[in-house]
Amino acid sequence: ELKVEQNPLFLSMQEGKNYTIYCNYSTTSDRLYWYRQDPGKSLESLFVLLSNGAVKQEGRLMASLDTKARLSTLHITAAVHDLSATYFCAVVPSGDKIIFGKGTRLHILP
């Protein structure tokens, strides 16, 4: 059974701190997505990672992919309150539909 597991599921952190969200998946995947969801809003695409070793950065967020370990990380640098949201990773097993993790709810305290 395909599993996409995110860790942690809930995270409360102080502004200015660094932290990493992990996404493990149990089968090979053509690509990996990271999405952001603000409360009461829909999902917004953040990153698409297409190959082993891929790293993408946008502002204080950086995503990386290790396809051999079936692991992606989303690193937050010097967190600010505006980054408070729920972050989802999603994978696409070969020839199949996109599968989402349960999401990591991030709350950044001022």
Place this chain on the structure above:
Amino acid sequence: GAGVSQSPSNKVTEKGKDVELRCDPISGHTALYWYRQRLGQGLEFLIYFQGNSAPDKSGLPSDRFSAERTGESVSTLTIQRTQQEDSAVYLCASSLSGEILIQGYNEQFFGPGTRLTVL
């Protein structure tokens, strides 16, 4: 350009009633997905349309759920005889193509969702 739109944004209904949710994908997007998101939970895949191919209905939770799409345009998700456990946000997404390509990727664009409350 216009994004994915959904209507209604909120729907409150009584248990046992039928509801119909609508999704307007981005023009030119051949693939369309429906998801369900319960409060505080992740996304649960429901159904996927790709062009004129037979839809992938493998995520529909029961025969009370059905969906239609006319060509590459509007889709409607129908829930018959609603139950309280159907209460959730129903999200629609579209992408240029649902086919898994060796090169490139098919980013999904999400609509704002329909919040369904079954009393």
